[in-house]
Amino acid sequence: MRDSDLPVFWAQMSDERAQHMAAVTRRYHYDLAAFDAHWAKVRSDPSVINRTVLADGEVAGHAAIFGPPGEREVTYWIDRSYWGRGVATAALAALLGLERSRPLYAHAAADNVGSIRVLQKCGFVITGRGQVFAQARGEEIDEVALTLA
Numbered sequence: 001m002r003d004s005d006l007p008v009f010w011a012q013m014s015d016e017r018a019q020h021m022a023a024v025t026r027r028y029h030y031d032l033a034a035f036d037a038h039w040a041k042v043r044s045d046p047s048v049i050n051r052t053v054l055a056d057g058e059v060a061g062h063a064a065i066f067g068p069p070g071e072r073e074v075t076y077w078i079d080r081s082y083w084g085r086g087v088a089t090a091a092l093a094a095l096l097g098l099e100r101s102r103p104l105y106a107h108a109a110a111d112n113v114g115s116i117r118v119l120q121k122c123g124f125v126i127t128g129r130g131q132v133f134a135q136a137r138g139e140e141i142d143e144v145a146l147t148l149a
Helices: 003-013 016-022 032-044 087-096 113-121
Strands: 049-055 058-066 073-078 104-109 125-134 139-148
Touching (some): 016 113, 113 125
Antiparallel strands (some): 125 139
């Protein structure tokens, strides 16, 4: 991950259609100062595995594993111009090769079938369902929890 990747991430994470699909967004998706502070914190944490996702030689997004042992979680954000092209699946599979501890966890909006499929292709299984407030949608939504054992 390079400093020059961050403006691309900001543009990708500011995309309203992508925010709607991800649903559960944070303050740093909407505020550049919060975005900068978030990435400074994440990039300085040695327990976080961060990777820039490249496709066709371009920054297509990012993927990460974070959290304390026994509670590690995966996250990724792929520019929507790369959706449906296998980029997220390839990125997540490569990322999982860097982290041998299990279990790993993930969450997705229940209607985000693309992301759920990516996670399932990488071995995650749905282990729970619940509701969560989705800032990007301004309402409570159904969410699935997934686990890679």
